[in-house]
Amino acid sequence: MVSQEQRRRQLAREKFLRQQQRRTSARRKARMRNAVIASVLGVVVIGSLALYTTGVLKGDGSGKENAGAEVTPSATPSKAPDPCEKPAEGKVKTATWKKEPALTVDKSAKYTMKLATTCGDIDIALKASAAPHTVNSFDFLAGKGYFDHSKCHRLTTNGIYVLQCGDPTGTGTGGPGYNIPDENLKDKSLKSNIYPAGTVAMANTGQKNSGGSQFFLVYQDSQLPPSYTPFGTVSESGMKVLKKIADAGESTGQGDGAPNATVVIDKATVTKS
Numbered sequence: 001m002v003s004q005e006q007r008r009r010q011l012a013r014e015k016f017l018r019q020q021q022r023r024t025s026a027r028r029k030a031r032m033r034n035a036v037i038a039s040v041l042g043v044v045v046i047g048s049l050a051l052y053t054t055g056v057l058k059g060d061g062s063g064k065e066n067a068g069a070e071v072t073p074s075a076t077p078s079k080a081p082d083p084c085e086k087p088a089e090g091k092v093k094t095a096t097w098k099k100e101p102a103l104t105v106d107k108s109a110k111y112t113m114k115l116a117t118t119c120g121d122i123d124i125a126l127k128a129s130a131a132p133h134t135v136n137s138f139d140f141l142a143g144k145g146y147f148d149h150s151k152c153h154r155l156t157t158n159g160i161y162v163l164q165c166g167d168p169t170g171t172g173t174g175g176p177g178y179n180i181p182d183e184n185l186k187d188k189s190l191k192s193n194i195y196p197a198g199t200v201a202m203a204n205t206g207q208k209n210s211g212g213s214q215f216f217l218v219y220q221d222s223q224l225p226p227s228y229t230p231f232g233t234v235s236e237s238g239m240k241v242l243k244k245i246a247d248a249g250e251s252t253g254q255g256d257g258a259p260n261a262t263v264v265i266d267k268a269t270v271t272k273s
Contacts, residue, residue, distance in 0.1 A: 057164065057228060059172050059203040059214035083244050084119040087264040090149040092168040096177030105136035109272050113138060113232065115165075116267040117152075120241035122217070124200050124232040126270070131183040131231035134202060134211065138231075139270040141176060141213055147268035154216075155246065158255025161220035163245055164203060165265060166213045175212030182209050187230045195222050198239060200232035219246050 105111070111126040128135040141147060152165035153172055167174040182204075189196055195218050203214040204227070217234055219242035234242065250257040 057160075057162070057203045057216055057224070058205055059164070059167060059175070059212070081248070082260065082262050083248050084117075084262045084264075087118050087149065087262065088266040090266075092149045093144065093146050094168065095144065095146070096175075098177060100133070100178045100180055101137065101140040103132060103136050105132050105139060106272065107132050111135055111139065112271050112273065113142065114267075114269045114271070115147075115238075115265050116269075117241065118262055118264045118266060119245050120237075122238035122241050123235040124238065125235070126232045127184060127187075127230070130187065131229055133180045134183055134229050134231040135270075137176075137180050137213075139272075142268045142270045146176065146213065147265050150265050152245075152263035152265070153258060154256070155250040155259035156256045157246065157250055160222040160224060161197075161246065162216040162218050162222060163242060163259065163263065164214060164216040165263070166203070166215045168213075172214075175214065178212065179209060180211045182211065182227070183229045184231065185226050185229065190226050190230065193223055193225060195224050195228070195230065197221050198234045199230050200234060202229040202231065204228065217242055219243060 105128050107129045109128060111128045113124045113126055115122040115124070126135045126138070146168065147166060150165070150168045151170045152163050153167055153170045154162075154164035156162050156164075164172075180202075182202075189199065195201060197218055197220050199218040201216055201218070202211040203216055204210040204212075208227075211229060215231075216228075219239065245259055245261045245263055248259065248261040250259055
């Protein structure tokens with residue numbers, strides 16, 4: 001015969017065992033949930049790295065968006081004040097050409113390019129003798145007003161430190177309709193795969209001889225493979241403008257996106273001296 005006290009103790013033990021089972025089950029489910037979250041985060045991180053390393057400085061009519069520039073932020077970053085002025089009135093040109101312009105540049109002469117931007121003037125000494133096709137193309141395009149009123153659409157602030165410009169569409173996929181050959185890839189300024197601050201070089205699609213009109217200006221030493229034609233050097237005053245743009249940051253907060261500064265090339269001019 002089971003006494004009332006024994007029955008009470010038996011019910012208490014059964015209640016305790018049920019509580020322990022529920023707690024054990026909850027811990028097991030939590031471990032599984034955490035494992036899934038960790039796995040998903042791992043895929044996101046690996047995917048982001050792949051995008052960054054495979055789409056460093058692509059552009060110019062590849063038909064695809066710039067992979068490195070299309071990273072979706074997890075949170076909206078705080079935006080720095082815009083240090084630049086309003087763009088001059090005017091519209092971007094949409095003309096394209098079927099083939100590279102005839103080579104008329106004087107390789108023995110000195111050429112400079114002035115980018116009159118909303119953030120200040122950026123003067124560039126061009127390397128006509130080392131990169132004649134590239135300088136010739138810029139002389140041609142600037143003369144056609146191709147760069148006028150176009151935005152510099154990309155700023156990187158992590159790993160590589162460049163401002164990318166030269167696409168009238170502002171998407172990272174635009175180009176003049178023709179390609180120019182790679183040049184000057186063994187420039188003496190490129191040491192240990194470093195593009196030094198002040199370098200101006202061509203963007204490309206990742207394939208040989210695929211440059212068009214997009215270019216990038218290096219505002220801090222950047223490690224890159226020597227596959228981007230270096231064709232100019234930014235002046236000291238131009239570097240101060242680039243630093244102002246870089247200090248304003250980029251839109252994603254992840255080191256690769258549209259510049260927070262409103263960087264518009266009001267007028268691009270190439271001059272022979």
